[in-house]
Amino acid sequence: MSFYVVQFLTGLASAASLFLVASGLSIIFGVTRIVNFAHGAFYMLGAYMAFTLTERLSGTVGFWGGIVLAALAVAAVGAAVEMILLRRIYKSPELFQLLATFGLTLMVEDLVVILWGPDDLLGRRAPGFRGAIDVFGQNLPSYDLFLIVIGPVVLGALWLLFHRTRWGVLVRAATQDRDMVAALGVNQKWLFTSVFAAGVFLAALGGALQIPRDAVNHTMDLRIIVDVFVVVVIGGLGSITGAFAAAVLVSELNAFGILVFPKISIILVFLVMAAVLIVRPWGLFGKAETAPRRTPGSAVRPWRPLTFAERVAVALVFAAAASLPLFGGNYAISVATEIVIFALFAASLHFLMSAGGLASFGHAAYFGLGSYGVALLAKLAGAPMLVCLLAGPLLGLAGAVVFGFFAVRLSGVYFAMLTLAFAQIAWSVAFQWVEVTGGDNGLLGIWPARLVATPARFYWLSLAISAALVVALRVMVFSPFGYALRATRDSALRGEAIGIDGKRVQWIAFVIAGTIAAVAGALFAYLKGSVFPDSLGISLSVDGLVMVLLGGVETVSGAIVGAIVYKALNIWLVSQTELSKLVLGGLIIVLVVAFPRGIVGMAELVVDRLRRRAQLSASPPSAALAQDIESAK
Amino acid sequence: MSGTAPVLEVEGLTKSYGGVHAVRGVSFSVAQGEIVALIGPNGAGKTTCFNMLNGQIPPDAGRVRLLGEDTTDCPPRVVWRRGVGRTFQITATFSTMTVRENIQVALASHASRTFNLWRSMPDFARRDADALLGLVDMAGYADRPCGELAYGDLKRLELAVALANNPRLLLMDEPTAGMAPKERVALMRLVARIARERTIGVLFTEHDMDVVFEHAERVLVLNRGQLIAEGTPASVRRDPQVRAIYLGEGLLYEGGQHEGANG
Missing domain, CATH: 1.10.3470 (ABC transporter involved in vitamin B12 uptake, BtuC)
Known part of the structure; x- marks a missing residue:
């Protein structure tokens, strides 16, 4: 007593x-x-x-x-x-x-x-x-x-x-x-x-x-x-x-x-x-936020699918990426593999943020659950790699189903805080439940099957899976589901009035993003051969957010570029300075204050302006004026 | 009233916020293809009434029946599936999409394709979408970003979106608010024409009496949450209570005291 x-x-x-x-x-x-x-x-x-x-x-x-x-x-x-x-x-x-x-x-x-x-x-x-x-x-x-x-x-x-x-x-x-x-x-x-x-x-x-x-x-x-x-x-x-x-x-x-x-x-x-x-979705003593505020991703310029020429360009970039093992050394290949995996992770978060308007501050939870899913299957059940890669991400899917159910009931800052809290809970479980997860010592010795055991082959595997899933995400953005998701983001009121069940659409999007992050996590477990609680941690969630931000929240696939630049920068930075957090924190602040469109967003803006200027000089003065008035609206 | 079954029947609809009775025991019906105006001074409870009709807010008491089926506790998306189109006092559209895409989203939802993850939306039901845009004279705007439309165009776009599910009933909350006088008349003529062509019942709220008296076949007058008059535009125009509300401040004041004593 x-x-x-x-x-x-x-x-x-x-x-x-x-x-x-x-x-x-x-x-x-x-x-x-x-x-x-x-x-x-x-x-x-x-x-x-x-x-x-x-x-x-x-x-x-x-x-x-x-x-x-x-x-x-x-x-x-x-x-x-x-x-x-x-x-x-x-x-x-x-x-x-x-x-x-x-x-x-x-x-x-x-x-x-x-x-x-x-x-x-x-x-x-x-x-x-x-x-x-x-x-x-x-x-x-x-x-x-x-x-x-x-x-x-x-x-x-x-x-x-x-x-x-x-x-x-x-x-x-x-x-x-x-x-x-x-x-x-x-x-x-x-x-x-x-x-x-x-x-x-x-x-x-x-x-x-x-x-x-x-x-x-x-x-x-x-x-x-x-x-x-x-x-x-x-x-x-x-x-x-x-x-x-x-x-x-x-x-x-x-x-x-x-x-x-x-x-x-x-x-x-x-x-x-x-x-x-x-x-009480708004807390015991809280009041519902009346007007939801502008979410990132609501630029005026509508998205469009890639043109044929752009698709060819993307295919060429992919071919160039696939040829890396032909001239790169093992270190370059393993760095590239890591970048490819994080590009997939960032793309999954970006789908949720840009099309869904849902900024998750705990997306690493699903990445980490994918890693632990693989590790547990491989260590405890002794399952072969193919089974692990297919079934491991299901742990991330399950996590996203449960957490997502609650998270999509909220929006804006509440959503961000809740996703962060969920991720932290997942982290704590991984950290505290030593018998199963190994706690801080993690789970070691997760090796890929012999068929893909060389760095080059594992790189190709990661690249193929990541590219296929990124393409799938893009297809989804331009599918009826993607439009319903964006519709709910733009105006939940109008969406509901035309028969769209916004919460369910957002929940499914959350599960999709979580599952794809889990696939990235599963690959990551095999790349490193081990899993630690860090892969569920806040810093990885924030890494994802910065990749998206750096690439451009309001673009369709900017996160890929953001992930490549950020990850390369990060690896280089850690090798150069002890104070990487100081530099990274400063970078985030500069990005938000001075550069909120991100790399791809800026590029699109520049291309747009050049195109407009070309049109202006090509068309007669009166038409040019009309165009000007149009664009000023 | 043509004698066919009503598309909308409302019985004893009631809603209070704290001690304020926003809507008290309102009952009326709208027949197929009938154009009905719901008028009343600011704060009379028009919008509250509207939001209960399509399930946006649950009523404290009363029933709403659409096409004979009870929809009182159904959310807006279910009401929409029963054949009700809705426009808002302040337009609600998808500002990051093109004009055509706004319609396509509604068409895809109507075709129960919301959870289709692979089809290309930009190619989905393009012809139907363009036909709807043509109907509201916006064919030339299809590829324009919705976010840069003028307000009057947004109102027309909303109308086209509301028509995407082939509705039997249109609920239009102040369809012409915020528009120039000429545009107002044109928009309501358009609505009336479409409604007659397709036998769509229309219930709309409006402050512009010219619009009301030109198009409404029947007028409902709401004041302080209660229906105080109902009838043809001519009879409502002659109604002394209605005149008091809109013209005579003194009478309104007395009436107000009376009402207050009752409530």
């Missing part, structure tokens, strides 16, 4: 930080409509700053002053970020905002390692809360009691702030109707900056308050952000009460999940999240 009480109290104590970070995310989203992926990074910065300040400043005042100062310092950094970066992307599609703030997260991760080193740092104990107290014969750190109190205190303080101050009233007003607040003469710029700084302050405070409890390290940002996403999905974005209730719920589920499913405790959180989503 006493054990359960202590477990419950520990859960409540963990809820405090989670609530602080989640409420900050919610406040920022309410006003700016940006889901700040970098919130975990600010939480981590808060912890590092607090570590340094509490080391330097001595005594009780020094400790608590250091905690608050750390949060204030990080809030100032947040304000700078808002002014320099976010102001440029408030009008961008959600996907770009999520990606830009993720790029920021990557940069912070490397900066933290530069400044504080890669090792775990142990913070000081809080003065006055060093001991433990006795709860029914069990020890509970007194600092946990302090944290249990701090959660409701902050909730109360936020309530006062939002109901008793002019600033708070403005924030609530802007959460309901930004345009009206602007029309009433409130300076939007400063309101946004102050709200962002306040949200970051809460995140940093959450991080700073963790240091007497947990070691500070450079991976804590992603751990917290996934929990926070789960919290806001359950509680409802934009609701502080929801953030509090859901933070308590998730922390308790984590605390007791270990007792119910010791190996895969995260399953319990997943089950509760699924139940909430079925009953």
Whole structure:
């Protein structure tokens, strides 16, 4: 009995930080409509700053002053970020905002390692809360009691702030109707900056308050952000009460999940999240987003199938790619194989994003499930390669069927957060379920059949499968199904009014994209001869997103080009610098801010302009004028 | 009214939002090929009424029957399959497709080809799509991106899309809103002509009384969620209550108090 009480109290104590970070995310989203992926990074910065300040400043005042100062310092950094970066992307599609703030997260991760080193740092104990107290014969750190109190205190303080101050009233007003607040003469710029700084302050405070409890390290940002996403999905974005209730719920589920499913405790959180989503898709305290915002892929210029000449050109490129083993060495061939596999992965994500308007932040889950499907069949059942390649991806398909069912009920940022959370759950299972998956050690010794065992032959196999599936994806884009998918993206209202079951169409698209990603994952397992939890991880999901973005979200097949350029760049970069995350994060931000059309998108634009100019000079002046008016419309 | 079975029958339709009774006990019917206007001042509940007819929002009470079958709790896509075309107050089209493709999507859905993964859509039912575009005088626009059409053209495109399933009934929520006066008249004449040629029942809401009185065979007047008058354009025009709503502010105010006391 006493054990359960202590477990419950520990859960409540963990809820405090989670609530602080989640409420900050919610406040920022309410006003700016940006889901700040970098919130975990600010939480981590808060912890590092607090570590340094509490080391330097001595005594009780020094400790608590250091905690608050750390949060204030990080809030100032947040304000700078808002002014320099976010102001440029408030009008961008959600996907770009999520990606830009993720790029920021990557940069912070490397900066933290530069400044504080890669090792775990142990913070000081809080003065006055060093001991433990006795709860029914069990020890509970007194600092946990302090944290249990701090959660409701902050909730109360936020309530006062939002109901008793002019600033708070403005924030609530802007959460309901930004345009009206602007029309009433409130300076939007400063309101946004102050709200962002306040949200970051809460995140940093959450991080700073963790240091007497947990070691500070450079991976804590992603751990917290996934929990926070789960919290806001359950509680409802934009609701502080929801953030509090859901933070308590998730922390308790984590605390007791270990007792119910010791190996895969995260399953319990997943089950509760699924139940909430079925009953209340917008979270326990959330409200349905009224008008869905513009999704990427809605360029005005309609897509068209390739012309004959273009098909010939593609066939020539394919032939050139297929001839690589004739002159390339083994290293070049294995790099090319990896690129081909990732091109397939990126193409599957791109199908979902461009035609479906569904930006998944957890597409690696299906890639990884495909890898594990192959590995488990090969290792546990001893199945031959052909069987593994055909049946392994079915694990990815099954994952996409289950996760997709829930994910397509939501759209926009909720969809992104949910897919990320699902992928993280899949990752946790692979990581924790050591008996089956080998945990962190992975599964080793997955070798291809002798027929395709040479690098060149395996390259040809990968190229053939990838090319066939990319062609299949393109056929689907221009099939009635592809049009129904785009129709649902463009106007779900109109789609429904002409008999299209949008949710089902999106679900099937999700399953198709997931299965093709799983095929890529299956090939990848054979390329590497091993499978690790990383192949389900966030960084691979984001790699996919960057490939799509680099190639051009609004194109039909830009992801292929994006994957080739990105993967080649990445392999080269890792060999050149230790700080690849810093460079990659910077690249993402530059892409989003300055180059949102991507390589293929830009190329199409240039070709279009040249063609128009040629037409103009060829046609008589009056016709040229008409053309000009036409294009100006 | 020609005496044939009605395409649409509505009985006691009711919807409240919180304490606001948006629609209260509305009953009416539309006969085959009949053109009926639903009019009323802003906030009378016209759009709410419309959204319940095609299943977009579920009514609190009442029944909707289409071609004799109960469709009260059916989603819009099912209602569409029963033969109802719908246009929206603010046009809803697929802006990243060409004009022709907008029609082709509807045609493919009508032919139950939505889940076909391999056929080429750009070649699908091209002739039928072009015929529909010809019907609304947009044959020359087939390859234009829908996203760059003028608003009046979008309205006509929506009409063509709504006709793609050979509907028995068209529901048009303010078909001419946001159009120039000349265009309004032309569009409604077009709708009336098509409806007569193909015996399609039309129910439309409209603020432009010239349009209403030129085309409607019957007019329903909605005020504060209730049907207060029904009849030929001439009789509705003479109705003192209707006159009060549209002309006499004083009478409306009294009526409003009366209504408020009731509700």
